[in-house]
Amino acid sequence: MTTTKSHTAEKIGGTSMSRSKELLDTVLIGDRSEDALYNRILVVSAYAGVTDSLLEHKKTGEPGVYTLFAGAEGGWIWGDALNAAAERMQTHNATVFAADDSARQTADRFVRERIEGVRSCMIDLARLCSFGHFQLEHHLLTVREMLCSLGEAQSAFNTVLLLNLHGVNARLIDLTGWREGVQHDLDECIRRAFADVDLSRELPIVTGYAQCTEALMRSYDRGYSEVTLSRVAVVTQASEAIIHKEFHLSSADPRIVGTGAVRVIGATNYDVADQLSNMGMEAIHPRAAKSLRQAGIPLRVRNAFEPDHEGTLIRADLAAQSAQVEIVTGLKNVFAFEFYDQNMVGVKGYDAEILEALTRHKVWILSKTSNANTITHFLKGSMKAIKRVESDLSKAYPNAEITLRKVALISAIGRNIADPTILARAIDALAKAEIAPLGVHALVRKVDLQVIIEEADFELAVTSLHRELIETRQLAATDCVSPLNAAA
Incomplete structure (x- = not known):
């Protein structure tokens, strides 16, 4: 060459x-x-x-x-x-x-x-x-x-x-x-x-x-x-x-929150790209991102029909200057697969068996929670495949209670969302919209905040969280916004 x-x-x-x-x-x-x-x-x-x-x-x-x-x-x-x-x-x-x-x-x-x-x-x-x-x-x-x-x-x-x-x-x-x-x-x-x-x-x-x-x-x-x-x-x-x-890589789906409300993300890192891939938001396939990240090659996501716009630059070494949410995204048609068995307390192996069944039937795991006797996986896949998982586990653990529920999962993602007020503001925004979360996942590593809600509340929840966590913040600090973060 x-x-x-x-x-x-x-x-x-x-x-x-x-x-x-x-x-x-x-x-x-x-x-x-x-x-x-x-x-x-x-x-x-x-x-x-x-x-x-x-x-x-x-x-x-x-x-x-x-x-x-x-x-x-x-x-x-x-x-x-x-x-x-x-x-x-x-x-x-x-x-x-x-x-x-x-x-x-x-x-x-x-x-x-x-x-x-x-x-x-x-x-x-x-x-x-x-x-x-x-x-x-x-x-x-x-x-x-x-x-x-x-x-x-x-x-x-x-x-x-x-x-x-x-x-x-x-x-x-x-x-x-x-x-x-x-x-x-x-x-x-x-x-x-x-x-x-x-x-x-x-x-x-x-x-x-x-x-x-x-x-x-x-x-x-x-x-x-x-x-x-x-x-x-x-x-x-x-x-x-x-x-x-x-389209641009934006702070939310403009079809949900409106084209005037979304912001083009000027720059972020591969960690955020990984979270987006997990949520089905196609910034880049995670294996492709891994190759570029390891080689030190930056990735730019551009709108093919806006040649004068620089788009979004994704780099491995780009840390956030301050704690903030960059994107609010989510998925409908998510299945909450709850496995409850009091016999699991103090016993190892239950989780491995569930993961093996999910892998065998090619079901996509979005997130997972567990306590002493319950493991809940939030899944994306066909009902047929998930029912096969349920059948396999029912045979392996006849005393377990397995329930399946359709929900929606919303994720607020950023390079650093360690601001302790973000969780409180998110819950308050949902409460003002009269949305009661079915679950909230705020992990120790502060790159995403996940909220489980009823499917019917999906669009309203995305709009409410975007308004509170992104629009309100940027209106309060317009002098700090990069030109690349202007509205699409």
């Missing part, structure tokens, strides 16, 4: 990728001079909705090609789903290249080649597994990896084609392993792909998915593109990693 100065490694999210024409005026080209176009590496996600159609819908669980193929009762219905996914991909092509029919045809040929190649593999695998010597479940992870690679390959190919049409020397870095016979670990894949890249003259467009020995889908599921970004940044020794989203 050749470069004459420091470079950045940047990722564009799927929703932003679906707005390719606007991206030309911001992230891709904008008002950059010819030299400023380069010394960047762009890692791209699949267009919005494409991976959902290839695997399953990320939020609703609606089956895609993979889910239908994995279900033996699905027969050949997965083929129809693959056709529908191909049509969706070609619709994106038509949007991106609406003004250039030749480019659209080139993009469609690329999609057809990849789709039909995958279809042939899946047909051959289905036939092979019709014999008792071969079991489909042994190959499903490979099928899942192969399918998810299609979306990133398309968006990367299209981005290169689009940039070339606008006079930019963009280059496709296809990490999907298409028709390659040998696998390497992720870092080696990146080193090989960038061996002859001249960053001062070329703009590499990298697929967010990479085929490697680590099996990214197995390890990181749908967070793989951020892991790819982090390793590209580390291996190529980037000066900064940047994630371009369709």
Whole structure:
């Protein structure tokens, strides 16, 4: 790899990728001079909705090609789903290249080649597994990896084609392993792909998915593109990693508290990013954050469509100048899984058995509390999976009482929230809103304050806590607010 100065490694999210024409005026080209176009590496996600159609819908669980193929009762219905996914991909092509029919045809040929190649593999695998010597479940992870690679390959190919049409020397870095016979670990894949890249003259467009020995889908599921970004940044020794989203990293969800109330977070640290990941607020995947933090590479989260705004800088060494809440966020559809057994007093092992069952059924643990005879986990996952956990534990501990309750969990997060008044103000704000907390977790390590409430109170609770812990404080100290913390 050749470069004459420091470079950045940047990722564009799927929703932003679906707005390719606007991206030309911001992230891709904008008002950059010819030299400023380069010394960047762009890692791209699949267009919005494409991976959902290839695997399953990320939020609703609606089956895609993979889910239908994995279900033996699905027969050949997965083929129809693959056709529908191909049509969706070609619709994106038509949007991106609406003004250039030749480019659209080139993009469609690329999609057809990849789709039909995958279809042939899946047909051959289905036939092979019709014999008792071969079991489909042994190959499903490979099928899942192969399918998810299609979306990133398309968006990367299209981005290169689009940039070339606008006079930019963009280059496709296809990490999907298409028709390659040998696998390497992720870092080696990146080193090989960038061996002859001249960053001062070329703009590499990298697929967010990479085929490697680590099996990214197995390890990181749908967070793989951020892991790819982090390793590209580390291996190529980037000066900064940047994630371009369709929104700012703000002090709360503007759809709940209002766009005029939220504040863009000017700077924070990786500790806060970890807490956000735990709450499902996608700043960055925790494994990706770990790679960047250990390498000493700062991460910037920017709004892809506000190129003049510096966004949020996340660094490992950034301590808070004063105790304050930076973000109020939360999750609905949380399950309080309460395990009560008086026989556990003084006995070890109960917690380990519960954790093992939750891990086995792939249930996400948000938080946990316990006392002498009760352990409560706050969980995010399907009711079906949690019921399986309940069934397993009921068999293992027949004398235990297990209860399941749907709640919401809100978290006030900051680099330092050790101000003793924060807890009191939070409780007072909820009381004024006539919200009675079901539970409060104020841990010794003061980086987050968690409140358990009824689901129906979620929006009001977020608004009330944001007003008291963030808006009120900043109104009282406007002369101390950085320009980066101005309203979005």
